[in-house]
Amino acid sequence: MSLVEIAPFLGAIAPITIAFFALAATIAIAIIAHRQSRTAKDQSFLLATQSILKEIGSQKIREARGHIFEKDASEKIKQKGVSLKKSDDRADKDLAEDVERVAVSFDRIGFLVHYNEDLQWRVLDFIGFSLEKIWDISETFITGFREEYKQPSYRYFEEMAKIYKEKKDSIDKKAWGGKKSKDGKRNLIVHNIGGGQVLADCLFDYKIIGHYRYEK
Numbered sequence: 001m002s003l004v005e006i007a008p009f010l011g012a013i014a015p016i017t018i019a020f021f022a023l024a025a026t027i028a029i030a031i032i033a034h035r036q037s038r039t040a041k042d043q044s045f046l047l048a049t050q051s052i053l054k055e056i057g058s059q060k061i062r063e064a065r066g067h068i069f070e071k072d073a074s075e076k077i078k079q080k081g082v083s084l085k086k087s088d089d090r091a092d093k094d095l096a097e098d099v100e101r102v103a104v105s106f107d108r109i110g111f112l113v114h115y116n117e118d119l120q121w122r123v124l125d126f127i128g129f130s131l132e133k134i135w136d137i138s139e140t141f142i143t144g145f146r147e148e149y150k151q152p153s154y155r156y157f158e159e160m161a162k163i164y165k166e167k168k169d170s171i172d173k174k175a176w177g178g179k180k181s182k183d184g185k186r187n188l189i190v191h192n193i194g195g196g197q198v199l200a201d202c203l204f205d206y207k208i209i210g211h212y213r214y215e216k
Contacts, residue, residue, distance in 0.1 A: 056105045056127070064098035065134065074137045082144030099138050103154050106131055110156030120163070128164035135161035 055061065067073055073095055077084070084096035109127075113120040124131070135157065142154050179188045181201040188199045 056109065061102060061105055064101045065130070067095065067098045068102060068134060068137055077137050078140050081140040082142075082148050084141065085145075096141070099141050102134055103138060103142060103157055106134070106160065107154045107157040110160040114156055114159070120160075121167075124160065124164045124167065128160075128168070131157075132161050132164050132168075 068077065076092070076095065077099060080087070080092070082096075084092045084099075087093060087096075109123060113123050142158070145151075146153055179199065180186060181188065181203075186201060186203045189202050190197060190199050191202065192198070
């Protein structure tokens with residue numbers, strides 16, 4: 001794969017890596033700020049969470065995420081699923097190991113924040129985008145893994161992905177009102193053609209006569 005082909009993936013991974021370290025730092029600050037007021041149990045919980053976040057941001061996990069995000073690799077994961085584990089091809093086995101490595105790290109953090117809604121939302125604000133994207137890529141693999149080995153594996157990872165998706169969908173609906181045409185087939189459009197700002201069913205009313213952009 002050429003540098004031109006992998007550039008978009010490198011661009012997507014860099015902000016995610018920064019987010020992991022930022023979240024770890026945030027939790028570290030929380031530990032210091034609340035050390036006197038929190039119980040030993042709470043402090044232990046925060047330290048454990050911080051430890052796993054550092055693991056997620058480790059070199060090994062970053063490399064595994066980068067591998068999963070590669071276009072060819074992500075398509076192969078979706079197509080072959082858990083059969084990658086049984087493949088005679090060493091590259092397939094390595095890819096399966098990377099999927100499991102990343103899934104385990106997300107599942108561990110999901111387990112820790114499962115009963116702490118405040119911390120759960122804080123974690124999702126930082127890593128939700130990466131978590132949802134990796135879940136979308138690895139869902140076929142994980143579903144097959146559960147069926148193959150009769151284990152409810154990675155359920156906290158799945159739970160976190162679903163919670164983040166619901167949160168994102170809710171925000172998207174609020175952004176445009178969540179309203180549709182009377183037949184429910186089209187989103188209503190906010191425009192200011194002729195009478196100020198109005199919300200109307202006019203998605204396909206106007207002919208597209210061109211595409212325009214500002215020159216830099």
